[in-house]
Amino acid sequence: SWISAGVTSVDLTGASGLSVTNYTSSFGGTSAATPIVAGVVGLILDVNPYLGWRDVQHLLADTAAQNDPGDPGWFNNGAGLHFNHNYGFGRVDAAAAVAYAATRINVPVEAAPLTNSEAVATPIPDNTPAGISRSLAISGSPNFVAEHVEVTVNVTHTFRGDLKFTLTAPSGTVSTIGSQRWDDGGANFSNWMFTSVAHMGEDPNGTWTLN
Numbered sequence: 279s280w281i282s283a284g285v286t287s288v289d290l291t292g293a294s295g296l297s298v299t300n301y302t303s304s305f306g307g308t309s310a311a312t313p314i315v316a317g318v319v320g321l322i323l324d325v326n327p328y329l330g331w332r333d334v335q336h337l338l339a340d341t342a343a344q345n346d347p348g349d350p351g352w353f354n355n356g357a358g359l360h361f362n363h364n365y366g367f368g369r370v371d372a373a374a375a376v377a378y379a380a381t382r383i384n385v386p387v388e389a390a391p392l393t394n395s396e397a398v399a400t401p402i403p404d405n406t407p408a409g410i411s412r413s414l415a416i417s418g419s420p421n422f423v424a425e426h427v428e429v430t431v432n433v434t435h436t437f438r439g440d441l442k443f444t445l446t447a448p449s450g451t452v453s454t455i456g457s458q459r460w461d462d463g464g465a466n467f468s469n470w471m472f473t474s475v476a477h478m479g480e481d482p483n484g485t486w487t488l489n
Contacts (some may be wrong), residue, residue, distance in 0.1 A: 285310040318372045322379040332425065333384050339478055341375045342368035356449025357423075357479025363454055366475070391428075392418040392482055402435060409442075413487040416448075424482040427474045429455055431488075433467040441467075447477050448484025 284304040289295035296302040319334055329337070344352065344360050351362040361367055394414040402410060429445060439462030446452045453476035 285314075315370050318370050318375055321372060321376050325376050326379045326382060328384065329379065329382060330384060332388065333382060335425070336385060336478070337375055337378055337382055338370060339367040339475070341371050341378050342366070343371045343374070345369040353451070355451045355477060355480055356447060359479055361453075361476045363476070367478075389419070389422065392416045392422065402433070402441070409489050411487050411489040413485050415485050416482050418483060420481075420483065422482055424477045424480045425475070427453075427455075427477050427482070428471055429474075429488060430469055430471045431467050432469060434465075435467070436465050438462060438464055438467055443472060444489045445472075445474065446487040446489070447480055448482070448486065449477070449480045451477055451480065453477065 284302070284306050286301060286303045287305045287310070289297055289300050289302040289305075291300055292298055296304060315338070318338075322334060322337065323329060339359055342360075345365055345368050346362075349362060349364060351364055352360055353362075355361050359367060394416055396412060396414055398412055400410055400412075424447075427445065427447075429443070431443070433441065435441060439459040441456065442454070442458045443456035444452055445455050453474045455472035455474050
């Protein structure tokens, strides 16, 4: 059986709210997650106000707790961080994040992104699970550490919801950057950017493959 747990929070007064008691226990989703994480970030910066947004991002990923461990979507990326396309790095852990913030050293200044591109004139096979793949080499300093990976595509297709995009890093980590969406009957992807954080902490140097 499925058990749904809501977050208890103050509510709008009387009939304007979700409950006439001025409190609700059915508050959830991103509406609840965003202020919770913002509050944790406030605690982090109270302990170490010298952290920047990239430091906080790494810190939250490094200390996240693996929720729903029975879900088959969990994997460890090339940097040893657990990741799940349903849950990201997991549930924010305020105690662990605040403790780590006290000794966290700032990450280096953000480097210019490593890029490569290719003009591909190849038809997409219909109803073929293997699809088509293209590989590109990324080369930079051996000290580089991935944070965000961005893939921009131009695809001509009459029903783009049929398409699924996966990205394989040099480490072997496979991230789904675009899922199939059966209710998306639109055509084409024009300069469409997909972004993934599944490769955070990995060495980006080497061959990346887009399927």
